[in-house]
Amino acid sequence: MKSAVETLNPTRVRLTVEVPFEELKPSLDAAYKKINQQVTVKGFRQGKIPARVIDQRFGRGAVLEEAVNDALPKFYTEAVNEGELNVLGQPEVDITELKDGELLAFTAEVDIRPALEIPDYSGIEVEVDAVEVSDEDIDKSVEQLRERFATTSPVERGAQDGDVLTLNLEAKVDGEVLEDGVAQGVTYTVGSGELLDGIDEAVTGVEAGGSATFTSELKGGSAEGKESEVTVEVTEVKSRELPALDDDFAQLASEFDTLEELRADSRKRLEQMKKYDQATQAQEKVLDELLKLVEVPMPEKLLEDEIQTRKHNLVNHQLGQMGLDLAKYLEIQGKSEEEFDAETKEQAEKGIKTQFILDELVNKEKLNVSQEELTEHLMRRAQSSGMSPDQFAQAVVEGGQVPMLVGEVARGKALAVVVEAATVKDSNGEVIDLDDEDETAETVEAADADAAAETEGSDEKPEA
Incomplete structure (x- = not known):
C-alpha cells in the first residue's frame, strides 16, 4: 500500500491511498463467505456456492463493493498511522479508481489536531476576590439555619407578611374558569413571591374562611401570559415562630453547646x-x-x-x-x-x-x-x-x-x-x-x- 498526505489547511488533510489488488484478497474472501451465508442457489448447499457462480448470479460488482467497504477502514487506519496524523472525527472518503484484479485507489479528507506552540505561561497574573467573611455574612448564615427550625401555629387573625397560608385558587379568563386553573390546599408563605403577582396584597388582612379576588398575568398553564381574574380562598392562617438565638438554639440546630x-x-x-x-x-x-x-x-x-x-x-x-x-x-x-x-x-x-x-x-x-x-x-x-x-x-x-x-x-x-x-x-x-x-x-x-x-x-x- 502507498499513501501520501496533502495539507489542505492547518486543521485538514487529504490522504491519497493506492492499494495493490492482492492486498484485497482477505476482504474478497470474507465478502464471498458473507454472501454465501445470505443467498441460496438451486443445486448448491448454502455456504458452498462457488465464487464464479456468485459472480454470475449476483455480479462481481456486489462482491467488490462488499470487499472494499470491509477493507477501507484497515487501509485508512494504516495510512493515518503512516502519516503520524492525529485525526478528528470521520473522514470523507472518495474511491477514485477500482480496477478489478489491479488496483484500489481512494482519497480521504479528515480534520486533524492542529500543531500548537505553547509559549511561556509563567507570566500570567490574575486577580481574584479576597476571602473576607463579615459579621453580616455570619448573621445571614445563622438566620438561614434559624429559618429551618421555625415552627407554625394556627392564628385567628388576618394574614400578615411571613404567615403560612393554606389556599384554594380559581383562575378565570374572559369569565370562564380554566380547566387547569383550579388548585386546592396550596401552601403559601406571604411575601415569598412564589405564586402570582398581586397575591400578597390580596391575602394580607384576610382571615381563615375569607376570600379575595385580584387580577394577575398567568405564569404557566394553558393560558400562560394572559390576564386572569383569580379568586383566592384562605382556609388556614399560621404564624411562623423563629427560635430564640441563644445557646439552646445552638444545641437544637447543631453539635455545639453555645x-x-x-x-x-x-x-x-x-x-x-x-x-x-x-x-x-x-x-x-x-x-x-x-x-x-x-x-x-x-x-x-x-x-x-x-x-x-x-x-x-x-x-x-x-x-x-x-x-x-x-x-x-x-x-x-x-x-x-x-x-x-x-x-x-x-x-x-x-x-x-x-x-x-x-x-x-x-x-x-x-x-x-x-x-x-x-x-x-x-x-x-x-x-x-x-x-x-x-x-x-x-x-x-x-x-x-x-x-x-x-x-x-x-x-x-x-x-x-x-x-x-x-x-x-x-x-x-x-x-x-x-x-x-x-x-x-x-x-x-x-x-x-x-x-x-x-x-x-x-x-x-x-x-x-
Whole structure:
C-alpha cells in the first residue's frame, strides 16, 4: 500500500491511498463467505456456492463493493498511522479508481489536531476576590439555619407578611374558569413571591374562611401570559415562630453547646466556601489568559458538529425537561436567535480550544493519570450525575468513555500546572497560594466536557 498526505489547511488533510489488488484478497474472501451465508442457489448447499457462480448470479460488482467497504477502514487506519496524523472525527472518503484484479485507489479528507506552540505561561497574573467573611455574612448564615427550625401555629387573625397560608385558587379568563386553573390546599408563605403577582396584597388582612379576588398575568398553564381574574380562598392562617438565638438554639440546630461556638463554625465554613470559590475563580481566569496566549486554528467541521451537539442537548434534554422550546427559552432570556447562535459558537470554540491547549500541555509536561486519581474523578462525576459510583462506572465502561474521563483528569492536572506557575493576587493585593486546592479538574470539565466526545475521534468505519 502507498499513501501520501496533502495539507489542505492547518486543521485538514487529504490522504491519497493506492492499494495493490492482492492486498484485497482477505476482504474478497470474507465478502464471498458473507454472501454465501445470505443467498441460496438451486443445486448448491448454502455456504458452498462457488465464487464464479456468485459472480454470475449476483455480479462481481456486489462482491467488490462488499470487499472494499470491509477493507477501507484497515487501509485508512494504516495510512493515518503512516502519516503520524492525529485525526478528528470521520473522514470523507472518495474511491477514485477500482480496477478489478489491479488496483484500489481512494482519497480521504479528515480534520486533524492542529500543531500548537505553547509559549511561556509563567507570566500570567490574575486577580481574584479576597476571602473576607463579615459579621453580616455570619448573621445571614445563622438566620438561614434559624429559618429551618421555625415552627407554625394556627392564628385567628388576618394574614400578615411571613404567615403560612393554606389556599384554594380559581383562575378565570374572559369569565370562564380554566380547566387547569383550579388548585386546592396550596401552601403559601406571604411575601415569598412564589405564586402570582398581586397575591400578597390580596391575602394580607384576610382571615381563615375569607376570600379575595385580584387580577394577575398567568405564569404557566394553558393560558400562560394572559390576564386572569383569580379568586383566592384562605382556609388556614399560621404564624411562623423563629427560635430564640441563644445557646439552646445552638444545641437544637447543631453539635455545639453555645451560640458563640455555632457562629465560629459558621465563619469557618464560610471561609472554606469562599476559598473554594476563590480557587475556582483563579482557575477560570488563568485559563482565559492561557487561551489568549495560544493561537489555535479551528477545524470547521468539528466546530459545526460541536455547535449542533450543544444545541441538541439544550433543546432535547435541558429545555425538554422544563417543558420549553427554543423560542420560549430565547424569549425568557431576552435574546434573539442570532445572539444565541453567536454565544453558542463562542462557547463551542472556547471548549475546543481549551481541550486542544490542555492536551498539548499534558504531552509537553508528560502528565500521567493514576488509578487513584481516575477513581476519585469517577466518584465526583457519579455524584453530580445522581448515579451510584458502581452504576456510573458500569455506564462509562459500556459506553467506551474511560479514555474521555482519563482525558478530563489529565487536562485538570495540566491546568493545575499553569495555575501553579501563574501569579494569583486577591483584591487586596495579597498573593494567593492555591497549592492546597484539590478540585482543579472541575473547572476544566465545565469548559470542555461537552467538546470531549467530538474531539476524541470516532469509532465508526469509513465507507465508500
